[in-house]
Amino acid sequence: MAGSEREIAFIKGDGVGPEIVDNSKRIVDAAVEKIGAGRIKWIEALAGSEAEKKFGNRLPDESIEIIKRCGVAIKGPIETPVGKGFTSINVRLRLMFDLYANIRPVKWFPGIASPITNPEKIDLVVFRENTDDLYRGIEWKYDSAEAGTVRDFLNANLGTDIENDSGIGIKVMSKAKTERVTRMALNYAIKHKRRSITVMHKGNIMKYTEGAFREWAYNIAKTEFRSSIITEEEVAAGGSNKGKILFNDRIADNMFQQIITRPGEYDMILAPNLNGDYVSDAAGALIGNIGVLGGANIGDTYAIFEAVHGTVPKYAGQNIANPMGILSACCLMLEHIGMEKAALMIKDAVSATLKDRIATKDIARFMGSVPVGTDEFSDAVIDRLSKV
Ligand code: NAP
Numbered sequence: 001m002a003g004s005e006r007e008i009a010f011i012k013g014d015g016v017g018p019e020i021v022d023n024s025k026r027i028v029d030a031a032v033e034k035i036g037a038g039r040i041k042w043i044e045a046l047a048g049s050e051a052e053k054k055f056g057n058r059l060p061d062e063s064i065e066i067i068k069r070c071g072v073a074i075k076g077p078i079e080t081p082v083g084k085g086f087t088s089i090n091v092r093l094r095l096m097f098d099l100y101a102n103i104r105p106v107k108w109f110p111g112i113a114s115p116i117t118n119p120e121k122i123d124l125v126v127f128r129e130n131t132d133d134l135y136r137g138i139e140w141k142y143d144s145a146e147a148g149t150v151r152d153f154l155n156a157n158l159g160t161d162i163e164n165d166s167g168i169g170i171k172v173m174s175k176a177k178t179e180r181v182t183r184m185a186l187n188y189a190i191k192h193k194r195r196s197i198t199v200m201h202k203g204n205i206m207k208y209t210e211g212a213f214r215e216w217a218y219n220i221a222k223t224e225f226r227s228s229i230i231t232e233e234e235v236a237a238g239g240s241n242k243g244k245i246l247f248n249d250r251i252a253d254n255m256f257q258q259i260i261t262r263p264g265e266y267d268m269i270l271a272p273n274l275n276g277d278y279v280s281d282a283a284g285a286l287i288g289n290i291g292v293l294g295g296a297n298i299g300d301t302y303a304i305f306e307a308v309h310g311t312v313p314k315y316a317g318q319n320i321a322n323p324m325g326i327l328s329a330c331c332l333m334l335e336h337i338g339m340e341k342a343a344l345m346i347k348d349a350v351s352a353t354l355k356d357r358i359a360t361k362d363i364a365r366f367m368g369s370v371p372v373g374t375d376e377f378s379d380a381v382i383d384r385l386s387k388v
Contacts, residue, residue: 004038006039006040006041007040007041007069007070008041008042008043008073008074008333009045009069009073009074010044010045010073010075010076011046011073011075011076011078012044012046012076013077013078014048014049014050014076014311014313015077015079015310015313015316016316016317016320017048017076018076019316019317019374019375020076020322020323020325020326020374021076021326023323023374023375023377024323024326024327024329024378025074025330026378027327027346027381027382028330028342031334031343031345031349031385032334032339034342034385034386035341035342037342043069045062045067046060046062046063047059047060047075047089047093048076051063058078058089059089059092059093064096067093067097071303072302072303072304073302073304073305074305074326074329074330075090075093075304075306077306077310077311078090078311079310087137091135094130094131094297094304095131095136097299097302097304098131098299098300098301098302099130099131099297099298099299099302099303099304100129100130100131100177100180100181100184100298100299101129101130101181101184101296101297101298102126102129102276102295102297103125103126103127103188103296103298103332104128104280104283104284104296105125105294105328105332106122106125106126106280106284106287107122107123107124107287108120108122108286108287108288109287109292109324109350110351111354111355111357111359112287112289112292112354113288113363114286114288115285115288116263116286118264119263119286119288121263122263122283122286124259124269124283125192125194125268125269126271126276126279126283127185127197127268127271127276128271128272128277128280129177129178129181129213129272129273129276130181130276130297131177131273132172132174132273133171133172133209133273133274134170134171134274135273135274136170136172138169138172139167139168139169139170140167140168140169142168146168147167150168151164151168171206171209173210173212173213178213178216178217179217179219179220181270182216182217182220182221183220185268185270186220186221186224186225188268189228189245189268190228194268196245196246196248196266196267196268197221197229197245197270198250198255198266198268199213199217199247199250200249200250200252200255200270200271200272200275201214201249201251201252201271202251202252202253202275203251209272210275214249217249217270218247221247225245228244228245229247230245230246230247231246231247231248232246232247252271252275252278256278256282259279259282259286260286263286269283280293281308288366290325291307291312291321291324291362292324292325292363293307293309293325294307294308294325294328294329294331294332295329295332296329296332296336303333303336305329305330305332305333306329307325307329309325319373319374319375320361320371321374322359322360322361322362322363324350324360327346330343330346334346345385346381346385348384349381349384350381352384353377353380353381353384356384357369358376358377358380359377
């Protein structure tokens with residue numbers, strides 16, 4: 001890697017996006033330089049409100065081309081209006097680049113106040129299917145002609161009794177999409193030596209979507225990964241899970257209470273799109289602050305890395321926001337491109353910074369320390385890169 005240059009696209013995004021992305025880039029540059037792993041050449045792609053101002057389009061073709069060329073991008077949060085307006089740019093990017101797995105590692109940082117008594121037990125990875133389910137956006141407003149057509153068709157032909165004032169949304173789950181994300185999750189579990197994978201579903205109610213997700217996931221695990229996994233039933237019947245990944249499942253509502261009451265028992269959660277969205281924020285809350293979490297959106301060809309949190313508009317442009325979420329995403333990006341050492345160095349430097357009670361407002365208020373700004377926190381992380 002020494003001396004080589006790697007092009008990475010970056011999108012600053014909206015709200016606090018520009019300040020957290022800029023700070024994370026300079027931390028990444030400093031770490032990459034320190035380990036002598038070459039250099040990252042950052043290429044900016046506009047999306048969100050800046051792109052709207054410049055191109056009259058929140059996701060211009062120029063930006064899509066840049067992401068295609070680089071293959072890998074870092075993305076700041078982008079706003080999406082609720083209940084009206086344009087569709088989510090985040091969701092469009094995931095679908096457009098077929099980023100079918102959303103991977104969110106959730107691990108507690110010492111020093112961050114958590115609502116549970118043993119946050120150090122949490123070491124979870126949420127693996128969320130990213131392109132299917134209700135996120136396909138197949139829906140019609142209650143008073144639209146389309147909703148009327150669908151209601152009439154279903155009521156006339158398929159024995160339903162849908163009220164005339166009902167909005168319609170279609171939940172779709174594909175066998176092939178479930179299988180490919182399950183394969184990726186199992187390969188990830190093998191590579192990262194994870195202990196278990198729990199399929200989270202609401203298959204007791206939604207039998208042919210979420211129930212099917214569960215069934216297809218088990219089929220892949222049992223047929224393609226037979227020598228690497230063992231199911232809960234097999235363990236109950238006396239099988240040994242030594243050296244094997246425990247493959248089990250939980251109904252979605254139970255999954256929520258399980259990660260709160262028995263956080264140390266869960267290791268990886270494989271979930272369809274909507275469940276995965278909910279559970280990853282809930283898992284984030286267990287470690288005290290979703291502002292510190294990063295995620296990877298990965299497909300077979302492209303990868304886009306982002307913080308779990310949104311645009312936090314109330315802190316925009318004020319040097320208050322915590323950059324740790326996007327920085328965690330940058331670490332996942334560095335691991336993805338083979339610069340694991342730089343990622344490790346950054347994680348250690350962040351821990352050392354928090355250990356010295358240096359933190360942005362969201363964390364400092366629970367630590368009882370004086371908050372520093374986004375820039376100052378990032379300076380402190382860079383200072384500690386050489387010391388870890
Ligand atoms: P949010 O932007 O994540 O903010 C929720 C709250 O979390 C904030 O008010 C703040 O809490 C805290 N927070 C989150 N990240 C923080 C950080 N880095 N530093 C300090 N505090 C942080 O969620 P939202 O208000 O629901 O969403 C706002 C917009 O973001 C929406 O348009 C939404 O669509 C968009 N969004 C985008 C993405 C994405 O691009 N992937 C993801 C989620 C949401 P306190 O108020 O307690 O200080």
